Amino acid sequence: MQTQVFPSEARKQDLKRKFDQIIQLYCSDSGTHPNLIRELDKVLAPVEKAAHDIEEYQNRRKMRRTWGDHTGITMWLD
Numbered sequence: 889m890q891t892q893v894f895p896s897e898a899r900k901q902d903l904k905r906k907f908d909q910i911i912q913l914y915c916s917d918s919g920t921h922p923n924l925i926r927e928l929d930k931v932l933a934p935v936e937k938a939a940h941d942i943e944e945y946q947n948r949r950k951m952r953r954t955w956g957d958h959t960g961i962t963m964w965l966d
Contacts, residue, residue, distance in 0.1 A: 913920060914928055938961050945962040 910928060910931070913924065914932075941959045941961045945958075
């Protein structure tokens with residue numbers, strides 16, 4: 889049986905700080921250069937996909953029955 893892994897508080901705070909910086913740039917009141925938005929979209933696309941997969945998995949109506957019903961992210965969710 890695999891044990892659960894818990895990220896350290898320092899790791900969580902570091903990730904939150906980095907995401908906050910990206911969101912601050914993305915949602916700047918003074919506007920953001922279109923090329924920067926394009927580059928940030930490239931970085932955020934996999935994050936959005938992972939979040940979508942997790943949300944879809946959590947809202948499912950029945951249990952996933954096969955490995956094919958899962959994505960690389962949702963395979964490990966309880």
